[in-house]
Every structure is written in structure tokens, then in C-alpha cells.
Amino acid sequence: MPSQQSIAIPIVDGMTLFEIGMPLEALGYDWDRNASPLYDVALYGDLRGVRVHGGPRLVPHRPLAALAEADTVLVPAIRPEEPVNAALVRALRRAAAANVRMVSLCTGAFALAEADLLDGHRATTHWRWADLLQRSYPAVDVDARAIYVDDGVLTSAGSAAGLDLCLHLIRTDHGQQAANTIARNLVIAAHRDGDQAQYVAADPLTEHAHWLDELRTWLHAHLHEDVTLVRLAHAAAASPRTLARRFQHDLGTTPMRWVAAERIAIAKTLLERTDLSLDRISHEAGYYSPATFRASFTTQVGVTPGRYRLRFASATA
Numbered sequence: 001m002p003s004q005q006s007i008a009i010p011i012v013d014g015m016t017l018f019e020i021g022m023p024l025e026a027l028g029y030d031w032d033r034n035a036s037p038l039y040d041v042a043l044y045g046d047l048r049g050v051r052v053h054g055g056p057r058l059v060p061h062r063p064l065a066a067l068a069e070a071d072t073v074l075v076p077a078i079r080p081e082e083p084v085n086a087a088l089v090r091a092l093r094r095a096a097a098a099n100v101r102m103v104s105l106c107t108g109a110f111a112l113a114e115a116d117l118l119d120g121h122r123a124t125t126h127w128r129w130a131d132l133l134q135r136s137y138p139a140v141d142v143d144a145r146a147i148y149v150d151d152g153v154l155t156s157a158g159s160a161a162g163l164d165l166c167l168h169l170i171r172t173d174h175g176q177q178a179a180n181t182i183a184r185n186l187v188i189a190a191h192r193d194g195d196q197a198q199y200v201a202a203d204p205l206t207e208h209a210h211w212l213d214e215l216r217t218w219l220h221a222h223l224h225e226d227v228t229l230v231r232l233a234h235a236a237a238a239s240p241r242t243l244a245r246r247f248q249h250d251l252g253t254t255p256m257r258w259v260a261a262e263r264i265a266i267a268k269t270l271l272e273r274t275d276l277s278l279d280r281i282s283h284e285a286g287y288y289s290p291a292t293f294r295a296s297f298t299t300q301v302g303v304t305p306g307r308y309r310l311r312f313a314s315a316t317a
Contacts, residue, residue, distance in 0.1 A: 004040055005173065008070035008100075010092070011045040011060060012078070012085040016053045019076035019105050019162060026166035027074075031185045038174055038182075042070075044091075067091040068098040072169075075108035077158075080129045084114040092117060103154040103169070105162035112153060113137040122151040126158025147252075163188055175312035176268035189251055191261060211236065212250070219262055223286030227259055263287065264300050271309040278305050 007027055011020060020043070028041030044067055045060035052058055064087055067073050073095045078084065092115040096102055104112050109125040110133060112118050119139040124130070130144035143149055148156040148165040150172075156165035167190060171179040176190075183190035189212070218235040219227065232255050233240040247255050267285040270276055276284070282293035297305045 004036060004038065005071040006040045006042070006069075007072045007074055008042060008044045008062070008067050008095075009074050009076060010064055010067055010088055011043050011050045011052070011058060011076065012064075012088050013051045014053055014079050014082070015050075015076050017056065018159065019108070020052065020058070022105065022162045023074050023076070023166055026163055026182060026186060027169065031182065038170060038178065039072075044070075064088065064091045065094075067095040068100060070095070070100055072101040072103060074103040074105065075111045077106035077108050077126075078111055080107045080110045080125075080132060084111050089115045101154070103165065105156050105165065106158045109133060109155045110136070112155070113140055117153055118155070121153050122146075122149050123153065123155040124149045124157050125155060128158065160188075164191075167191070175272050176265055177272050180265065180269075190265070211246075216262065219259060220266070223263070223266070223284075227286075229255055232256075232259065260296065260300070264297060267293065267297060267305065268301070268308065268312075271305055272312045281305070 007023065009020060009023055024041055024043075027039045028037050030037050042061040043058060044062045045058075045064050047060060047063055049057040049059050062069075068091075073092065075088075075092070088111055092102070092111060096115065096117050102112060102117055104125075106126050107129055109118065109123055110129075113123070113133060113136070118137065120141075122141040122143055123133075124143045124146040125133050127144055130142055133140065134142040134144075146157065147161045148154065148168060150168065154165060154169070156162045163186065167179045167183055167188075170182055180190045215232070215236050219232070222231075222235075225231075229240045229243070233243040236243050236246075238246065243255055247253055247258060251258065253261075263285045267281055270281045270284055274281075278294070279290045282290040285293065287293035287296070294305060297308070301308060303311070
């Protein structure tokens with residue numbers, strides 16, 4: 001893929017600044033002042049100005065009709081109880097016909113569904129509106145529990161889950177290390193397991209970076225040892241039960257699944273940035289055998305370590 005793809009964010013009256021600002025900052029901000037942003041991100045809409053929820057007026061960079069010129073279209077949240085903007089629907093259909101990658105955040109899924117782009121696909125949206133999405137568009141396979149779904153068309157759950165999907169885009173296009181770097185700048189987890197059920201009627205944004213960074217430092221120093229839940233809890237100065245509750249609350253996963261994900265993340269970084277053999281990378285990531293490493297990596301990432309290296313090493317070396 002090109003080193004800098006273009007991402008079009010279509011905006012119409014009534015959208016919220018939060019869902020518009022998230023992808024602008026996660027995907028298009030120059031976190032590294034010595035390098036270009038990962039993507040060329042621009043707002044598309046009525047060039048006379050778009051009134052967003054709360055009153056501010058945004059002036060788009062390009063007209064809505066030009067969506068098909070982008071590599072990716074990312075639709076922010078819309079008001080699901082109101083008819084979808086007809087000009088937006090037409091522009092989405094033209095972009096899809098031009099093979100543009102289609103993405104939505106939160107209730108932006110309603111716009112993709114109205115444009116018939118989710119028919120036959122698995123998709124998600126904010127848990128509060130999942131039932132309405134399924135009733136309104138029965139051809140869509142709505143997964144009300146997922147934080148995000150990548151089924152050809154990409155959709156995310158509500159609010160902050162849009163950041164998870166943005167990081168997924170970065171991992172897909174630029175590799176694990178790039179996603180980790182952006183996540184660290186945003187002060188969020190690079191990957192959250194779990195589903196929306198844990199966030200129903202609750203705030204999904206939980207401050208966890210400090211304690212998790214300390215535990216990650218400990219883990220990386222003990223990768224070649226037998227890391228058990230008891231040892232992990234001792235390092236975190238908590239009981240195993242308390243640590244398990246903390247992981248479930250903050251990350252939606254278990255401590256040992258997190259350990260497995262950390263090993264894979266280390267392996268990804270080494271595959272991207274070094275020419276070490278797969279056997280050596282297996283050892284450095286703390287696996288007992290190369291065969292176990294290859295099987296675990298392929299299961300969790302979806303491709304073999306060798307294929308992952310072919311895809312990302314040249315772009316990040």
C-alpha cells in the first residue's frame with residue numbers, strides 16, 4: 001500500500017465534534033514532527049460550512065461529491081433516529097462503486113446501511129442503537145457485542161471504540177509498531193479485547209496507562225520465565241482475583257490473554273524492524289519452541305510470521 005493513503009471524512013449537519021475529531025487526530029496528526037502523518041485526512045462536505053452538534057460550523061476541505069477520489073471513506077456518527085442525509089448516501093454509493101474502502105464510527109453505520117453497503121456483512125454500532133440498526137436494515141448481520149468489525153466494510157461501536165478501529169486501520173496498513181506508537185501518544189491501549197457488554201450504561205474510557213505500563217515493563221524483563229497469573233499479580237502488587245478484575249474492567253480481557261498479546265506484539269516489532277531469524281524471534285518473544293510461536297502468531301494475527309514480515313518489514317525498516 002502507498003506510504004500515505006488519503007482518508008475522506010464526510011461531514012453533514014448534526015454530527016458531533018468528538019467522532020469527527022477522533023480520526024483527524026488518530027490518523028492525520030503529525031505526532032512525529034520529523035515525518036509526515038500516516039494518512040492524508042480531509043473533511044468532505046458542503047463548502048459553505050457544516051453545522052455540527054452544539055453549534056460550531058466547520059468548513060470542509062473538499063466537496064462531498066468528491067468522496068470517490070479518496071482511498072478510504074470514514075463516516076463519523078450521525079443521528080440514527082433521523083433520515084440519513086440523501087447527498088451523503090449518494091456520495092457513499094459512488095465511492096463504494098469506485099472500490100474505496102468504507103469505514104464507519106459509531107452510528108455512522110446507519111449511513112453505510114442506508115447506502116446498501118452493509119447488506120450481507122457483519123457490522124456493529126453503539127450498543128444503544130444496535131437493535132434499531134438490525135430492525136431497520138435486516139440484511140445486515142448486526143453484532144451488538146463487538147467493539148469493531150472488519151468484514152470487508154469496517155464498523156465500530158460507540159464513542160471511544162472509534163479509536164480502537166482507527167488503531168486497527170493503522171495496524172492493517174502500517175504494522176503493529178506504528179499502531180503502538182500512535183496508541184502511546186493517545187494514552188490508550190494499543191488493543192482492547194472483549195466486547196461492548198462491559199460498557200453498557202458505563203463509561204468506556206478508563207485510566208489504566210500507568211499501572212499497565214509498569215506491568216508491561218516487568219513482563220518484558222521476564223519473558224523467558226514461566227509467567228503465571230500468580231507471578232503477574234505479585235508484580236502488580238495485587239491478588240490474582242483483583243488483577244483479573246482490573247484487566248476485565250480496564251481492558252476487557254484476562255491477564256494471561258494480555259501476556260499472549262504482548263508476546264505477539266514483541267514478535268511483530270522484531271519482524272518489522274530486524275532481520276532476525278524466526279527461531280530467534282520466537283526465543284526473544286518468550287516462546288518455548290518455534291513451532292508454538294508460529295502456530296500462536298498465525299492464529300492471533302491471521303497470517304504466518306513470514307508473510308507478516310514480507311508485508312511490513314520494507315515499509316518500517
